[in-house]
Amino acid sequence: MAIIKVEYFSEVLGMNRKVNVIYPEPSKVEDYQVTEIPVLYLLHGMTEDENTWLSRSGIDRLVRHTNVAVVMPAADLSFYVNTNYGMAYFDAISNELPKVIHNFFPNFSTKREKNFIAGLSMGGYGAYRIGLGTDHFSHVASLSGALSFDGLEAGFEQNIAYWGGIFTDLKSFKGSDNEIVTLAQRKTENRPKLYSWCGEQDYLFQANEGVAATLKKLGYDLTFETSKGTHDWYYWSIMIDRVLEWLPINYIREERKINFELN
Template sequence: MKRLFLLTAAVMTAAVVLAQQALWGVPTMISPEVKADNTVTFRLDAPKASSVVVAGDFSPRGFELMTKDADGIWTYTTPASLAPELYSYTFYVDSLKVSDPNNVYKLRDVSTVSDIFIIGGQLADLYKVNDVPHGTVSKVWYPCSRTGNDRRMTVYTPAGYEKGDRRYPVLYLLHGMGGDENAWTELGRAAQILDNLIARGEAEPMIVVMTNGNVDMQAAPGETSAGLVAPTIQLPHTMDGTFEEAFPEVVEFVDRNYRTLPSKSARAIAGLSMGGYHSMHISKQYPDMFDYVGLFSAAIFPDKSKTSPVYADLEAKLKRQFDNAPALYWIAIGDKDFLYEANTEFRKVLDANGYPYTYYESPDGHIWKNWRIYLAKFVPQLFKRH
């Protein structure tokens, strides 16, 4: 009975502590520790574990075994300096996935949550919050008659937007399957990239609109009246033409509510994977709407079961689009991307018709590392003739 009483008291105490503000949750150790030479040490206190693995994109093979000391602390230090990049990782304790309790910086990608850290330098300096003028990131709801509900977008306005009357060009930046309107600002570091490029004078100040490309979702999971639903990629109306048909409403809303330059020469559209698919089909469906198009690791050809008129007459629509001479048609993909062959086939179509485009190929596969790089390279090329 005494033992039961003590256990009950302990549980009640823990519940009270959890219900209060977390003032005493100080990390017990530094993990990850980024050292001056850009090697990184990971640590985890797990004295009863028989094995601990740290898995992440910092490792060429994807995971590394950690070593336990006499105090039950597991450690792993990278044998060499890491290249500049934003990295993600997680622990596996006796095969159970565990977040790093000493790292509060985490990101969700669909239903996977990972810890993150940044090694600065080169392009990775664009991913950091630097001492430069900062734009504003807003979550904005807009009505959509095509879907019959209100939907949410994320909008970046450049530093100084609120204080003046200047009009700006607009980049429409679209996420991939399983993503949402939060993906590019959280996983893609879009606001930091824009802030830093604009501050350096390497990019034109611009508005960036990041929509939710999932027709069956009003906004990101857990941020609608649907409640705390589990994120999934298995959603209705995915890549069936509905999003493309509704997209002019997004452009009309933005032009009504922001100080835009409402012309083709001042609009760009780009996206990754599914967002690249949407960008390609939207830009050819509405050839007078966008002068700049970016396809990042894009899905290209629709499933044969998709019968939307948006996907009909591909070659005729491409001809009309390129007859209007877009200022930039930019295709980028990793050499190990599962969509590499589809992009090769699409480029053959463009080549056969003499349609001009710029091609950028990087190492690696279908990963955020590449998409951040593509955004950082694409943005400086925009709005040079608006």
């Protein structure tokens, strides 16, 4: 296994970008030159960057016995959307980045069934926004994702300068493709399999619970799990095990003592 730091110029964003890539052990890939290595795009949360999954979760240790590559991009505070202030992060990460990665690593699969995306908090929203807004990914996972702003309107209004730069305003957000439920309603073909977890003491729990119920009514293949837990890396570093176990890859979940049970 190797951890490779890639810097490239994004034509979409007009600036240099950084991404970390975990390359699987050649012994875990039947043929070192195989062109079908599965890929997991792993998205960070607010205040974080391309290094956070490596430094906080031990993802490199967790995947060392698998055949999956992991791509961890930086998205600043963009919420992984084409922002109101003119920066097209959605286009850069959902469309440009996979092409950049394939140019650097031509043996990474471009097949939908071998491409997955997951994230936490802001990145959980980003994973659903990109996974439902494109046809690139067969499996999409969220940990404590900001999947809805219902019940959180006060926080939106208190920081309108930031949120206005991202989504314009709540009125414009509602019914747009940036609203996960609306986007899910509009997607009728190539629906990905979905996974979602949120801690019951997390301030985003009700939002996750409500979105999960709606997605199931819409007929999505969704695995929604809960447990005790807050909005914290202690839980995310454990639950990424569960995401890896859920994905269609060669993965053996580590046996680690935890003080909570999944519901």
